Amino acid sequence: MSRAPSTRRGGTRGLRRILAVGIALTAAASLAGCAQSERGAGGGEGGTLTFGAAGAPDLFDPFYASDGETFRVTRQMMEGLVNFKPGSVEVEPALAESWEHSPDGKTWTFKLRSGVKFHDGTDFNSDAVCKNFQRWYTQTGAGQNNALSYYWIENFGGFADGKAPSLFQNCENPDPTTAVVHLTRATSKFPDLLGLPSFSMQSPTAMEQYKANDVKAQGDSFVYPEYAKAHPTGTGPFKFDSYDQSNGTIKMVRNDQYWGDKAKVQELIFRIIPDETVRKQELESGSIDAYDFPNAADLKALRDAGNNVEVRDPFNIMYLGITQKNNPALQNLKVRQALAYAVDRETLVKANMPEGASVATQFYPDNVDGYAPDVQQYPHDPAKAKQLLAEAGASNLTLNFYWPTEVTRPYMPDPQGIYNALAEDLREAGITVNPVSKPWNGGYIDDIDNAKADIFLLGWTGDYNTPDNFIGTFFGTPTNRFYTAASPWGEQLAEQLRAADSEPDEAKRTAMYQDINRKLLSEYLPAVPLSHSPPAIVTSPRVQGLVPSPLTAEEFASVSVSDQ
Template sequence: MSRAPSASRRAPSTRRRVVAAGVALVATTSLAAACAQSQREAGGGAGGTLTFGAAGAPDLFDPFYASDGETFRITRQIMEGLVGFKPGSADVEPALAESWEHTPDGKTWTFKLRQGVKFHDDTDFNGDAVCKNFQRMFNQTGAGQNNALSYYWIGSFGGFADGKTPSLYQSCETPDAATAVLHLTRATSKFPDLLALPSFSMQSPTAMDRYQANNVQAQGDSFVYPEYAKAHPTGTGPFKFGSYEESNGTIKLVRNDQYWGTKAKLNELIFRIIPDETVRKQELESGAIDGYDLPNAADLKALRDAGNNVQVRDPFNIMYLGITQKNNPALRNLKVRQALAYAVDRETLVKANLPEGAEVATQFYPNTVDGYAQDVQQYPHDPAKARQLLAEAGASNLTVNFYWPTEVTRPYMPDPQGIYNALAEDLRDAGITVNPVSKPWNGGYIDDVDNARADIFLLGWTGDFNSPDNFIGIFFGTPTNRFYTAASPWGEELAAQLRAADGEPDETKRNQMYQDINRKLLSEYLPAVPLSHSPPAIVTSSKVHGLQPSPLNAEEFASVSVSGQ
């Protein structure tokens, strides 16, 4: 599919248009039924419930403090940003902002806001609410500044109001209720697209104040979240938060009947947390759920033959073998990191462990993203070369703690244990001692990885929008990242190169800069080993209609209906 930037960013939204026409009362049953059917087709609400099998549990429901897809799958239904994505694409379209414009230097952005929009608690959405949201993000203190919490803010905007680290964000003003003006410290290639990220959704200032949204506390290696993040997330979207029963892993959303646009067709949207993919498949077959994400590639034919809707998304992701340089001094040696790259057999991994259509990755984003370089250094499977490099580095007895996640399936990583087993065997064949460390995805794994406690680890990324900065800028844009490139003499150099490329207004020059960075990433830096791009699937029963698959794994369920209910 096309990844080109949208040429119609100021076009009026057709996805969430307001239904203006009323339905007159009539005497005949047939005419009333026809009107009811017309209303359903217009998004007026067909009723019923859809139950979807989620692969993992969300850690919280405040998207600002989140970085995982399972949280965003929930909050995407109940919150909206100033801009959104066109269904089925990575292109930006209006959402809570009807239009926008910027000054020639790219530093001042004026958004014209939709009027008459309310948050779920009846608070008005207006320019003041926009500025309060950005002030809340920018003024984080204490635990709120931890990279494991404010991951997207740090990766996209940088620092906070205390000025310890430069920030892309400068200020927000609201000339009137229908206007919000964002002032940036520099131009960036990713604006306003990054505002479509779930982390920057607009949330009710009233609810955030009432339930102390910023009162997050560090507790050992994890965090304690406030009442807002656990039970009172409040947005403007087509669904409202209902409840979360942790005992049975069930999250319930209900239709927002006061939604400003086309109302959801479902009365209820339920997510059941089912970490085991085989169990998700069995639950679909029994009718206990109506769909689930990331079916096993080996099951796709059988699922289709049984009459289910199997939709395969375009691959817009990367899986990589991360290398943390903070704790193991040997990993700060480029030859050792190159040895890891030569040790892993990516061709066999893709053929044996990933779905049909998966590809070996040579860079940290797909070739559909700008700045992709065709001439990067290659690392074919070569255990002998790996042993040679380890010997040259004085690390022939290298031992690594290899982290891999449990209780999760990711779009780029459909079988974490199988992928870990394959890669660990490759490393052992190259003479590397592997100590396995497995933890639940939201039970310590992400915290450990984000805080650079792993030596090597499995992780990846599904692109949020079509920008090199959204991949390699997020990964390596700060030296104190999960790879802890601050331990290398080139860590700040790489971060500076990424900032310069992102701020370059000339598109041709910017693409050349990103190509140069990609070459250096593979030849001079190698903070991780790119492994694969994988096309994830989503499956629903034959009763489910209207689900639009997204290359960003950013499906919205407002358009979905279930027949027979």
């Protein structure tokens, strides 16, 4: 996706949540105790951390965002009810100390931290929680556009107007420290999805004062309200200070009233530096202290110079997408299987991906629940590819192969190099390739979504650790970038994914996802899984305390910068 340039992974296999009869999530409660003991009243140390960002945030209201650079910034000043443990994809308490659910998995009761305030002094309590949920649920007009409410639509579905089904039903606040969220069905992704930046708690006072919902469509873009541009207000360890667009600098300051451990630096600066080579030069000159997604070819030199290069665990997938909407040949399973046999994934990983990358055999990593060890394999076999094409009457196949420019993704560190390698593989199998390249934010994603490509490079870095966040996102609707409702199995696959996500019994749900994964590789094959890639983040020797996140969701409050 990937919509956000962000990602993941921890160590254990899946977040095993058991929707058992009326049992509270005791693990969450014990984590809450740990969180309280670890987040003491410690103060900050001072100084400034300057981070070289690859791009500018679209805005500072994470609910309307779907890009990783916005989330990187807003994550420092906003928090959700739950969070992900540093360096992991496991859920831990944040603004909620603990939670429990009803036997049917539809009612979730959150016990909230007391004494927490938003940056504007507004109390964080159950009323604020419900006002945030209601704000998300009652979007109207431009607010319902998928480009704005992307994560709500992907995770909760419809809005209060009832035009489409919604996972959310309502929110109750029986007392200031208790919020009760009612869902319309059980889902494997709750409460994990509440750790997404889009569902951060924001000050109801500030949102009302600065008209947070007053977003307007203007042609193909949007006009954002004052709240999203200059007054984002959360509960986190940093507070928004300013955004100087003339020099691409975002400034935050330490929140000295933060409920937990105070940030170790007084100021956090994001400098927008789109060119990776320039980011490296700025780090070497001391103008910035850290940057993300260094070129794999630079890692040794960066380490030799004394910098800290942290390689995150890969929690992502890159795939070769296949659009069946325009090219009749691609509607034939044998042709799609020929593409899978044609590509040499082993060589691709060795020659084009960073150290630690691995060949993908299905559409999410092996520590996500439902991973099937016995899916159909597609070893590199050009002869087999040619045979299948001949059997399908497609020996003279010509494909428009789209690849993106002006972008680096955690799962796709070198788009052009990856395209070149795969195009050569396809030509070896007798397929004619017409290359089409466009800037990621300059037409590429739009063309992919509008089914203009025959085949294309894309991927996803997981938002949280559930199968639905991967294959549910890719294939969960019968009309998407791969196929239409006219596909004989499109609605069938979508229904299988809905049923698996709604299954409250863990063992049954795991078996259902394993069966789906087998069918995805043998009967459906809407895309070809290629690789899992570990993205790196680099800091200068002056930086200490950074915990790399497999979700590329680093929090900078723990980071200090020495004077040397």
